[in-house]
Amino acid sequence: MILALTGASGFVGRHVIKAAVRRGYEVIAFSRDPSRSVGDCVEMRRFSHDAPLDLNGCEAVIHLAGENVAGLWTRGKMQRIRDSRVQGTRRVVEGIRALAEPPEVFVSASAIGYYGDCGDKELTEQSLPGTDFLAETCLAWERESATPLCRVVNPRIGHVLGDGGMLGLMRPLFRLCLGGRLGNGRQWMPWIHVEDLAEMLLFAIGNLDVRGPLNATAPWPVRNADFTKAFARALHRPAFFHAPAWALRLVLREFSAELLSSKRVLPAVATEHGFGFRFPELTPALNDIVH
Numbered sequence: 001m002i003l004a005l006t007g008a009s010g011f012v013g014r015h016v017i018k019a020a021v022r023r024g025y026e027v028i029a030f031s032r033d034p035s036r037s038v039g040d041c042v043e044m045r046r047f048s049h050d051a052p053l054d055l056n057g058c059e060a061v062i063h064l065a066g067e068n069v070a071g072l073w074t075r076g077k078m079q080r081i082r083d084s085r086v087q088g089t090r091r092v093v094e095g096i097r098a099l100a101e102p103p104e105v106f107v108s109a110s111a112i113g114y115y116g117d118c119g120d121k122e123l124t125e126q127s128l129p130g131t132d133f134l135a136e137t138c139l140a141w142e143r144e145s146a147t148p149l150c151r152v153v154n155p156r157i158g159h160v161l162g163d164g165g166m167l168g169l170m171r172p173l174f175r176l177c178l179g180g181r182l183g184n185g186r187q188w189m190p191w192i193h194v195e196d197l198a199e200m201l202l203f204a205i206g207n208l209d210v211r212g213p214l215n216a217t218a219p220w221p222v223r224n225a226d227f228t229k230a231f232a233r234a235l236h237r238p239a240f241f242h243a244p245a246w247a248l249r250l251v252l253r254e255f256s257a258e259l260l261s262s263k264r265v266l267p268a269v270a271t272e273h274g275f276g277f278r279f280p281e282l283t284p285a286l287n288d289i290v291h
């Protein structure tokens with residue numbers, strides 16, 4: 001299997017390369033800077049927002065590229081978050097359209113931001129989209145990936161736990177005993193271990209019955225306060241602090257919604273198709289990452 005992978009240089013992409021190579025796939029990695037080295041790939045190709053991707057010879061595509069959402073959401077940053085996903089996905093679909101023989105499957109990332117802020121309501125792939133900036137971005141991102149030329153899967157990815165991403169940002173604070181819950185801590189936080197995510201993306205490639213939205217989250221989401229306690233425990237640190245919602249809104253502006261909104265997302269499709277999580281529960285996942 002020859003796999004095209006965008007976002008290969010990113011936190012998730014690096015783990016997908018390792019998992020794919022373990023299975024004997026050959027990975028063609030796409031980057032805005034194809035001169036960079038991103039692990040065990042057979043070839044690097046250019047990812048450009050100005051031209052269709054060259055997907056010649058690729059049998060499956062995983063598309064992860066997009067502006068990182070962490071940080072202060074200025075107008076420019078929000079524009080880049082949306083445009084990099086919508087236009088980037090358009091370029092991938094144009095690349096698929098240009099092939100005489102399209103790939104069998106196109107796995108195009110999305111995120112749990114799709115659902116908006118839903119309190120304690122359980123959310124499956126059938127649930128309706130929210131109306132905030134991230135929800136609208138995810139909806140536009142998924143719509144852009146639609147093509148009749150191959151099977152399309154949209155993994156709606158939860159907070160990815162591993163050696164980068166959210167924990168990479170939180171770990172130094174927690175190590176300094178500056179960790180704490182966000183807002184009232186009651187918001188649900190769907191999470192997934194990065195190795196389970198990499199396996200789930202490959203599972204989506206190999207399982208012909210999986211198509212459309214696929215919640216890429218562990219089966220046991222937790223509330224932010226419980227997540228905070230579990231992470232502090234894994235690091236053997238206390239978590240006294242509490243970042244009030246008003247302060248997060250003041251400092252982080254719209255990005256605060258990403259941290260304060262509640263999404264009790266369940267991986268209904270993955271479970272129905274028999275995906276086996278290595279880390280279904282939070283504490284073993286955190287211990288694996290931290291130790």
Ligand SMILES: NC(=O)c1ccc[n+]([C@@H]2O[C@H](COP(=O)([O-])OP(=O)(O)OC[C@H]3O[C@@H](n4cnc5c(N)ncnc54)[C@H](OP(=O)(O)O)[C@@H]3O)[C@@H](O)[C@H]2O)c1
Binds near residue numbers: 009013
């Ligand atoms: N990590 C999470 O917790 C999480 C949660 C939900 C959804 N997701 C989604 O999963 C995907 C991968 O996440 P990740 O954490 O691996 O992201 P990441 O570490 O930020 O990597 C994303 C990759 O996209 C490329 N990229 C960055 N800015 C870009 C831009 N403006 N235009 C085009 N390409 C750009 C970069 O590759 P080059 O520099 O090599 O081009 C980068 O390596 C993203 O689409 C993200 O939205 C992640």
